[in-house]
Amino acid sequence: MSAAANRVDTAGVLNRLLAELTDVAHAAGPRDAAERLAAAVRDAGADSVDVVEVEAGHFNVVGRTPGPSDPRLLVTDLDALRMSAVDTADDEPASVTVSDGFVRGRGAEAIGATAASLLALSARADAGSGLRFLAATGSHEGGTGARHFLDGCGSDLPAQAVVCSPTGLAVHNAEAGITQLVITLKGRAVWVGQSSLLPWVNAIDKVLTAVARLHDSTFDGPGHADYPGLPSLTVTAIRGGLTEEFNTWRPAIVADHAAVLCDLSHPPGVPADEVVAQVRTRLDDLAAHDEEFDYELATPPLTRRDPWHGLALAAPPLDPSTAADAAAAIADVHEAVVGEAPRVVARPGRGGGLAGHLGAEGVSCVGYGPGDPERPGSVEVSEIQRAGDVLAGWSRGGTP
Amino acid sequence: MTDRAEAIMRHIDDDETIELTFDMCRIPSFSGEEVACARWLAGRMEQLGFDEVYLQEVEPGRPNVIGVLKGDGTGPSFMFNGHLDIDPFPADQTEPDWRPSIKDGMLYGLGVGNMKGGNAAMVMAATALKRSGLPLTGDVIVAGVVGELQGGIGTRHMIDQGLVPDIAIVPEPTNNNVRTIHAGVLEFLLHVTVPASTGGRDRPANAIRQMHDVMEALKSVRYTYTPREDLPALPAMVVGAAMGGRTSDYLPSPIGEDAGHCTLAVDVRLAPDMTVDSVCADLERALAPVRDAGVDCRIDLPPAAYAAPFRAMGLFMPPNDLPTDDPLAQSTFRWHREITGEDPQLGVYIPGSYAGADSGHLAQAGTRCLNYGPTHHTRWHNECRLSNLSTATRVLAQVAGEFCTRAGTRRNGGTQA
Numbered sequence: 001m002s003a004a005a006n007r008v009d010t011a012g013v014l015n016r017l018l019a020e021l022t023d024v025a026h027a028a029g030p031r032d033a034a035e036r037l038a039a040a041v042r043d044a045g046a047d048s049v050d051v052v053e054v055e056a057g058h059f060n061v062v063g064r065t066p067g068p069s070d071p072r073l074l075v076t077d078l079d080a081l082r083m084s085a086v087d088t089a090d091d092e093p094a095s096v097t098v099s100d101g102f103v104r105g106r107g108a109e110a111i112g113a114t115a116a117s118l119l120a121l122s123a124r125a126d127a128g129s130g131l132r133f134l135a136a137t138g139s140h141e142g143g144t145g146a147r148h149f150l151d152g153c154g155s156d157l158p159a160q161a162v163v164c165s166p167t168g169l170a171v172h173n174a175e176a177g178i179t180q181l182v183i184t185l186k187g188r189a190v191w192v193g194q195s196s197l198l199p200w201v202n203a204i205d206k207v208l209t210a211v212a213r214l215h216d217s218t219f220d221g222p223g224h225a226d227y228p229g230l231p232s233l234t235v236t237a238i239r240g241g242l243t244e245e246f247n248t249w250r251p252a253i254v255a256d257h258a259a260v261l262c263d264l265s266h267p268p269g270v271p272a273d274e275v276v277a278q279v280r281t282r283l284d285d286l287a288a289h290d291e292e293f294d295y296e297l298a299t300p301p302l303t304r305r306d307p308w309h310g311l312a313l314a315a316p317p318l319d320p321s322t323a324a325d326a327a328a329a330i331a332d333v334h335e336a337v338v339g340e341a342p343r344v345v346a347r348p349g350r351g352g353g354l355a356g357h358l359g360a361e362g363v364s365c366v367g368y369g370p371g372d373p374e375r376p377g378s379v380e381v382s383e384i385q386r387a388g389d390v391l392a393g394w395s396r397g398g399t400p
Numbered sequence: 401m402t403d404r405a406e407a408i409m410r411h412i413d414d415d416e417t418i419e420l421t422f423d424m425c426r427i428p429s430f431s432g433e434e435v436a437c438a439r440w441l442a443g444r445m446e447q448l449g450f451d452e453v454y455l456q457e458v459e460p461g462r463p464n465v466i467g468v469l470k471g472d473g474t475g476p477s478f479m480f481n482g483h484l485d486i487d488p489f490p491a492d493q494t495e496p497d498w499r500p501s502i503k504d505g506m507l508y509g510l511g512v513g514n515m516k517g518g519n520a521a522m523v524m525a526a527t528a529l530k531r532s533g534l535p536l537t538g539d540v541i542v543a544g545v546v547g548e549l550q551g552g553i554g555t556r557h558m559i560d561q562g563l564v565p566d567i568a569i570v571p572e573p574t575n576n577n578v579r580t581i582h583a584g585v586l587e588f589l590l591h592v593t594v595p596a597s598t599g600g601r602d603r604p605a606n607a608i609r610q611m612h613d614v615m616e617a618l619k620s621v622r623y624t625y626t627p628r629e630d631l632p633a634l635p636a637m638v639v640g641a642a643m644g645g646r647t648s649d650y651l652p653s654p655i656g657e658d659a660g661h662c663t664l665a666v667d668v669r670l671a672p673d674m675t676v677d678s679v680c681a682d683l684e685r686a687l688a689p690v691r692d693a694g695v696d697c698r699i700d701l702p703p704a705a706y707a708a709p710f711r712a713m714g715l716f717m718p719p720n721d722l723p724t725d726d727p728l729a730q731s732t733f734r735w736h737r738e739i740t741g742e743d744p745q746l747g748v749y750i751p752g753s754y755a756g757a758d759s760g761h762l763a764q765a766g767t768r769c770l771n772y773g774p775t776h777h778t779r780w781h782n783e784c785r786l787s788n789l790s791t792a793t794r795v796l797a798q799v800a801g802e803f804c805t806r807a808g809t810r811r812n813g814g815t816q817a
Contacts, residue, residue: 191777192636193752193755235609237645237650238645240641242640248643255642263656307650350656
């Protein structure tokens with residue numbers, strides 16, 4: 001069967017999907033978004049679709065086409081789809097248009113990636129394959145949705161998975177892992193007028209000392225050719241003031257609490273714990289030379305309230321060796337559909353994808369999808385169609 | 401003691417002053433949350449027979465409370481000015497306990513030191529004048545003001561509304577010493593901004609990391625001022641708050657992206673001959689090497705620190721330097737000696753003279769002003785010696801009586817101005 005013949009009525013289906021997925025981005029909240037996406041998944045041909053509450057207010061959409069359990073899993077990022085509507089400066093809802101062969105508008109890349117996965121689902125709906133589908137929540141919180149799904153699989157783990165995300169039809173066969181740290185320094189408060197009379201310790205001064213030490217550090221590890229510079233620590237936020245609430249309205253009193261939120265990126269092959277241990281060693285060294293350096297180090301699960309909105313989970317890295325089977329399968333189908341071999345590359349960036357959790361459970365997983373991650377807001381319709389064809393081919397076992 | 405003085409003294413009841421202190425300490429009134437205390441005090445002053453009591457809205461829902469004993473206009477107006485807002489609650493205290501207590505001659509309560517003890521003394525001092533029935537020549541005004549810890553926004557508003565007394569005592573914590581000199585206070589924000597992360601392989605700049613270098617530069621600042629032996633700790637600086645994140649919204653940067661913006665809130669206590677301009681020039685000199693190294697840092701003067709999320713001082717608090725031979729200072733000194741038999745400190749009081757106060761705003765507006773209050777500077781301003789409270793109430797009442805009533809006749813002959 002040719003690739004063209006394998007396509008469903010892509011123009012019609014795609015237009016319907018784009019409308020449905022834009023509708024998801026306009027949802028009133030997480031549950032509404034999940035239910036709207038669930039409806040789209042049913043429309044794509046899945047006969048078993050559930051909205052699963054991962055934790056209060058956070059939902060996965062889990063579906064399967066009719067048939068016995070298939071060893072393959074399609075994964076999309078539900079939060080990316082939903083948050084494309086609100087995670088912007090002007091809070092205008094996502095709204096895409098289709099014209100001149102492009103899907104354009106904010107959220108186009110998230111909508112395009114999800115549309116490709118639903119095209120594949122649609123193509124496999126009548127094949128009796130039991131292809132599984134997961135729209136996962138919590139991608140920005142360390143992959144809570146993916147973790148919840150995997151925990152529910154028991155022994156029925158998929159053998160291969162594709163995370164449908166904007167890769168420009170490249171195959172992403174590696175990801176950096178990421179975890180977060182909150183480093184808190186405790187000081188001793190005193191009013192400025194008594195600063196020459198009573199002992200005090202400025203927690204802000206101490207935490208900035210820690211920042212300088214850690215930011216300027218290089219961390220030991222085998223390194224990874226695709227991730228030069230990792231492991232690395234990035235300081236993303238600071239708070240300092242009085243008490244654990246970081247009260248800021250009385251700067252005449254020496255701050256007794258200060259903390260920084262740090263992202264710790266690490267390449268495949270370097271576990272997070274090893275890098276965290278190196279961070280702790282550096283902090284211990286500071287404490288050894290300064291008896292007033294009184295620190296605490298917290299790792300996920302971190303508070304997700306103000307001020308940190310921290311990760312609930314560490315996102316593990318994806319090792320290319322784990323991804324190899326899926327990468328080879330996708331590459332083969334891609335070459336058959338597109339006519340040339342895809343680029344097989346590591347996912348750029350400092351980590352935090354969904355694939356790492358799958359890989360950590362032994363699922364051979366890659367990232368693949370339409371849309372250039374460096375150029376959000378525009379996806380070629382034909383690229384969505386090609387991605388749908390490739391994913392459909394992969395889902396039937398490598399036959400384009 | 402004159403007949404007038406005795407008439408005033410007869411109407412001071414220490415138990416009533418303690419009860420008033422307790423009542424105020426039971427009402428939480430952190431900066432921005434003074435309204436309940438202001439309303440309660442307005443009601444109390446009405447009960448005590450003040451001729452006029454009103455709330456003066458400084459910001460929506462945030463009023464000063466003003467009580468007035470009317471004079472006949474032939475004498476100077478005299479104000480007692482005390483702030484209702486109290487210091488925040490540091491981490492090494494136990495949980496806030498809004499139930500004041502007395503133990504071993506000390507009254508303990510949140511905010512009593514700065515300055516609900518002084519507030520109670522001033523209210524009861526004015527009440528004693530009222531109850532004495534002595535005709536007043538000038539108005540005696542009791543002002544409970546908001547936001548002193550935020551730069552004196554309540555008193556500044558009151559002044560801007562035209563309420564500027566001739567004479568004032570602000571019963572800040574002086575341990576019943578006569579403080580005529582105190583520091584000026586400048587609170588400002590110091591921002592570091594870096595360009596948005598390029599996402600490239602070269603390590604981008606990080607605003608929080610750069611703030612470390614700025615902090616080190618701040619430690620090295622050399623101020624231009626004339627050292628004073630009586631104010632050895634001035635000038636003084638504290639970095640009291642920090643926020644940083646993606647941008648000036650201070651939200652954490654997205655995963656793996658360096659912080660683009662970091663801000664410190666800084667408090668500087670100025671020696672009497674320092675100015676905002678001189679402090680800024682000194683700071684700019686200290687920051688120059690950091691700037692030369694490529695750090696984009698910027699000083700943001702008042703009212704910047706008052707804006708959310710900091711809510712710190714929105715005004716520069718001027719210093720006060722009333723001559724010690726001013727009749728107000730001399731009268732306060734004399735009455736303290738008369739009542740206690742001991743000489744108080746006059747002029748500088750350490751560490752109180754390192755504080756700012758609303759007396760700076762009043763002095764700048766032309767009011768002759770000093771500080772005399774019953775509490776002292778403990779680490780957390782939560783205690784007041786009962787004997788001090790009693791003395792302060794008496795001294796404040798007698799000084800106000802001296803300036804706002806007709807001269808009295810001494811029992812041993814002669815008159816007192």
